[in-house]
Amino acid sequence: MNNISVPPAPVLVADDDPLIRRMIRSALELDGWSVVEAEDGSDAIAVFQRASPGIILLDVLMPCMNGFEACEAIKGLPDGKETPILMVTALNDTDAIKRAFAAGAEDFITKPVQWEVLRHRVRRLMQMRELKAIAAQERLASEHAHLRELEQFMMSISTQFIDLDPADVDPRIAAALCQIGEFIRVDRAYLCAFYEGGMRINCPHEWCAPGVPSKSHMLQRVPVMLFPGWYDRLSQLDTIRITSLDELPSFVRAERKFLEARQCRSALLVPVSSKGRLAGFIGFETTHAEKVWLDQDIALVKMAGEIFITALEHKRTEEALQSNERELRQITDTMLDAVYRADANGIIEFASPSCWHVFGHPPESLLRTSVFQHVHPDDIEAMRAGMFNTGSAEHRYFHANGSVIWLETLCNLIFTEEGQVEGIVLASRDVTQRKRAQHELQELNRLKTEFLSTAAHELRTPLTSIRGFSELLLSRNLDADRQKRFLTMINEQATRLGKLIDDLLDISRLEAKRNLTLAMEPVDMGVLIAQALSPFQESSPQHRFVLDRCPSYPPVLGDAVRLTQVVENLLSNARKYSPNGGMVAVRVASSDVDIHVSVQDEGIGMALDEQEHLFEKFYRANASNTATNGTGLGLSISKLIVELHGGAIWAESEPGKGSTFHFTLPLMLPNLGPESDTMPHPVEKAE
16 A cells, blocks of 8 residues: 555446456455445446545546546536546547646546556655645645634734724824834735825834835825826725736836835735724735735735724824814803803893804893793703803703704802802803714714624634634545535635625625716616526525516616615525525505515514614614524615615515515616716615
């Protein structure tokens, strides 16, 4: 056996002559190989799929399907490329040998078979297969270790920016750029931000490896239109990766000159977005050698960029709030926004001219009225307590224009010599903007918490599966069937992970409508829905999918890819919330103005309180009798897509009786064609 460890996979011998099969079996069994047999080419394919052999011996001249045809067919099957094939032929000519190798065979042997030569060839091919398997395992282990190291590194970076003081933001970003640059082995790293309405680039942070000169001055106050090719791609939130300057197309001449002036060999520009809009980019360059940019490193940079921009925006917000506070204090130290005096019963006796600007009411109209007359009824007691107890109160006030504003009122009681309250001096200033900013910050914190909670939970589940099955593959000597099953599970979980990430990216892009380009063209919704329905009919035999539509419909002007995404989301929702199967009915109808699509299931349904939050981001119906997973973004994404097309979407449901989701799309006007610049506008619904 020459120290070759015999794998559990058998040798497949395909020959139409049973005597030759028996002789080959006897020769191979002398070396300890197990053998399975096939009578012709088509039988060889069936046995291959059933037995997963480690090596195949194919006779060339066989009925039904010859060896060349069977070899090509097997090489086209899953795992077929990895299985060595030894052609056994009586055609001792050059053309037959060429055909064998062209069909994908690794080796050939001629008849009459010399048994020692056959045994030697089989041992060599089995050894080659074993070496390939070991190399693949080592490569998988290396990739797994790198991903684990990447995950730990990203956690370390993100931890550094938790509860960061604004004064520490810039030093911490500089330190993080150094860490990332060293981690992915580049010579220069920098963070650029857009300002002046996105028309100029500024580079506040740069890191250079030892011996590499700084080039940050080349990215200070630079007009973005100097690099139109790059800016267009970055605006679409596309990553720009350049392994070699020679691969740059001719129309990015300015960009190439820029990189050459920086002695750059390879470059990577990763867009950084804020609220779905381009806020800047992180750049990496090598100056000594060319570099191939790995997808996982780009993912790391994207996450780091989001952290950096969030920290910078937090810093700017804090600085803006502090600046506003200083300005407000300077003003109030010299003259209060509104000053008025009331008697002990709260009847206004004096009002300064500035009351007009604050309250919208002429000062004279306030005289002989109660200080509570225009105060919001729910805040009267709070203001009363502020006047007589705490000395200040924040309360709502009905402005003369009908709006409700927030006032901060300072109160000072005036006493008689006997200690009785004689009057009250009040000074009020408008703090509506501050209250709105606080509310927005609270909402941002709530959304951040929901995002982190949802993303952490949903991303951890597939990651745990991927890690667990890959560890089993690395640590145990599994048979081919179990290896294939575990690899299939890893692939499914990776696909699920990618879908989760795509949903998170989609919700950002779709909310940033200005940065979203829809490929608008005439779309036949009947054909689109039929195509989207087909995979569900194949993959969900427990459900009965029914499509009720006419042969044709008037076209709508839309993005076929995005509209397909809406239909697939609704079909997936119907399947997910119908765990016991049943009918899923899809109906398409048209009127003079629009197309109406509905998806009805016989699932668990929803209560009214669940329906109120149905299209909110990260919301999932809390159904105790079904186990669902996902980010809760599918319906939010569908709502945004439909509204971007000028349509509307809604749902009807009853617990235990299923749900029906509807959406409408406006028909394409007769004078609009695929090249028209006119697009439907989003429908704004009243809250």
